[in-house]
Amino acid sequence: MTTIIDAAPDDDELGVPAARRRSAELERQIHERPGRFRVLTGDRPTGRLHLGHYFGTLHNRVRLQNLGVDVMVLVADYQVLTDRDVADRLAEHVEDLVLDYLAVGIDPDRATIFTHSAVPALNQLLLPFLSLVSVAELGRNPTVKDEIAHSRQSAVSGLMFTYPVHQAADILFCKAGLVPVGQDQLPHLEVARTVARRFNSRYGPVFPEPEALLSAAPLLLGTDGGKMSKSRGNAIALAATADETARMIRGAKTDADRHITYDPVARPEVSSLVLLAALCLGRDPHEVAGEIGGRGAAALKAVVTDAVNDHFAPIRARRAELARDRAHIRQVLRDGNEWANAIADDTLKEVREAMKALY
Numbered sequence: 001m002t003t004i005i006d007a008a009p010d011d012d013e014l015g016v017p018a019a020r021r022r023s024a025e026l027e028r029q030i031h032e033r034p035g036r037f038r039v040l041t042g043d044r045p046t047g048r049l050h051l052g053h054y055f056g057t058l059h060n061r062v063r064l065q066n067l068g069v070d071v072m073v074l075v076a077d078y079q080v081l082t083d084r085d086v087a088d089r090l091a092e093h094v095e096d097l098v099l100d101y102l103a104v105g106i107d108p109d110r111a112t113i114f115t116h117s118a119v120p121a122l123n124q125l126l127l128p129f130l131s132l133v134s135v136a137e138l139g140r141n142p143t144v145k146d147e148i149a150h151s152r153q154s155a156v157s158g159l160m161f162t163y164p165v166h167q168a169a170d171i172l173f174c175k176a177g178l179v180p181v182g183q184d185q186l187p188h189l190e191v192a193r194t195v196a197r198r199f200n201s202r203y204g205p206v207f208p209e210p211e212a213l214l215s216a217a218p219l220l221l222g223t224d225g226g227k228m229s230k231s232r233g234n235a236i237a238l239a240a241t242a243d244e245t246a247r248m249i250r251g252a253k254t255d256a257d258r259h260i261t262y263d264p265v266a267r268p269e270v271s272s273l274v275l276l277a278a279l280c281l282g283r284d285p286h287e288v289a290g291e292i293g294g295r296g297a298a299a300l301k302a303v304v305t306d307a308v309n310d311h312f313a314p315i316r317a318r319r320a321e322l323a324r325d326r327a328h329i330r331q332v333l334r335d336g337n338e339w340a341n342a343i344a345d346d347t348l349k350e351v352r353e354a355m356k357a358l359y
Contacts, residue, residue: 016183016186016214019183019186019212019214020214022211022212023212023213023214026178026211026213027213030064030067030069031067034064034067034068034069035068035069035070037064037069037070037177037178038069038070038071038072038174038175038176038177038178039061039064039069039070039071039072039176039177039178039179039180039213040072040074040170040171040174040176040178040179040210041057041061041071041072041073041074041179041180042072042073042074042075042076042170043074043075043076043097044076044077044079044080045075045076045077045080045090045093045094045096045097046080046093046230046231047093047096047230047231047237048096048097048100048230048237048238048239049097049100049230049237049238050228050230050235050236050237050238051220051228051235051236051238051276051308051312052219052220052222052228052235053238054104054238055220055276055279056182056219056220057180057181057182058100058101058104058106059104060180060213061073061106061111061180062104062105062106064180064213065105065106065107065110065111066110069178071106071110071111071112072111072112072114072174072176072340073101073106073111073112073113073114073336074114074115074116074170075094075097075098075113075114075115075116075333076115076116076170077090077094077115077116077117078116078117078123078159078166079116079159079163079166080093081157081159094115094333095326095329095330096239098113098329098332098333099239099319099322099323099329100238100239100319101113102318102319102322102329102332103238103239103315103316103318103319103322104238104315108332108335108336112336112339112340113332113333113336114333114336114337114339114340115333115336115337116170118333118337118340118341119173119337119340119341119344120341120344121173121341121344121345121347121348122169122170122173122340122344123166123169124348125169125172125173125347125348125351126162126165126166126169128199128351128355129165129168129169129172129195129199130162130165132194132195132198132199132202133164133165133191133194133195133198137191137194138161138162138164138165139161141164141187141188141191142187143163143164143184143185143187143188144160144161144163144164148160148161163188164187164188164191164192165191165195167188167191167192168191168192168195168196171189171192171210172192172195172196172207172210172347173343173344173347173348174340174343174344174347175207175208175347176208176210177208177210177211178210178211178212178213179192179210179211179212179213180212180213180214181212181213181214182214182219183214183219184219184227185212186212189210189211189212192210193209193210195207196208196209196210197209199351199354203351203354203355204354206347206350206351206354220272220275220276221268221269221272222234222235223235223236223248223249223251223252223253224252224253225253225268225269225272236248236249236308238312238315238316238319239316239319240316241316242309242313245305245308245309245312246305246309249273249301249304249305249308250301250305252269252273252301252304253269254269254270254273254297254300254301255267255269255270255297257270258294258296258297259293259294260274260289260292260293260294260295260296260297260299260300261289262274262275262285262286262288262289270297270300271285271289273300273301273304274288274289274292274300274304276304276307276308277300277303277304277307277308280304280307280308280310280311280312281307281311288303
């Protein structure tokens with residue numbers, strides 16, 4: 001499949017405001033001709049997905065799939081080798097991740113779900129791609145620095161350090177033109193754009209430069225007020241029970257001001273809770289905050305709990321039903337891996353031809 005993107009931005013136009021403007025233009029093009037686009041997206045199977053994933057990108061994947069975009073969803077199982085305790089239960093985590101995908105509405109008949117480890121040609125691209133990026137460039141990547149800072153290991157592996165280049169291979173092996181991301185992932189995407197541009201300059205045109213499709217939702221904070229993350233224990237899993245959800249929200253950080261307002265800059269923790277309720281209710285966060293008013297944090301948390309549990313009840317029910325047929329989960333992966341391998345083999349052949357490495 002050839003992905004055509006109109007009027008791609010220059011390198012100096014890749015800041016967040018420009019990325020949002022470009023996303024709006026891409027949305028217009030998607031609605032006009034969705035079949036032009038291929039999207040690559042995915043997650044590391046380091047635990048069950050959470051509400052931040054859902055509002056940040058999962059709902060976008062389902063929306064794009066339903067519009068008719070070619071959506072490829074990667075289970076990045078090789079990347080969890082940076083975390084030994086997760087790798088010891090890798091099959092369980094992979095299946096749990098696929099369960100989350102299917103539960104939120106990703107349809108394997110209209111989207112491709114596949115794993116890193118099952119697509120050898122994808123991973124072979126990592127070697128020539130690493131030759132196109134310097135160690136200094138990798139060291140400056142803010143997401144890599146953040147991952148290293150929060151690693152539970154006494155030392156980090158080369159795999160974690162080279163994560164942005166591996167992600168570039170994920171995106172470029174299928175020539176994806178769009179990557180749905182939150183703004184914190186823009187530096188990773190810029191590495192993929194850099195790799196594509198340098199490969200094309202050195203060897204000839206093979207890869208499109210992928211672009212970000214930013215989520216319309218602002219970032220949700222974790223219950224401790226920090227970045228929401230599976231590894232930090234501050235996130236509400238999609239698969240959490242109603243009681244687990246209520247307990248997490250009761251313990252969420254707020255502030256001393258009893259009057260509830262929506263002000264993400266001055267009151268980030270309170271505003272994140274208000275936003276979560278608003279997203280679940282499909283309402284404006286200012287209206288939600290105004291209705292709670294002076295009733296305080298306890299009332300806010302009660303509203304959030306009810307909104308989250310009501311919104312996610314159908315998803316949790318679907319997940320529980322799907323979990324009873326693990327054979328179906330494995331078949332979804334087998335089918336997706338077969339198609340991803342066909343794409344990757346074709347791309348690797350193109351790369352080897354461009355590099356004059358066919359013997």
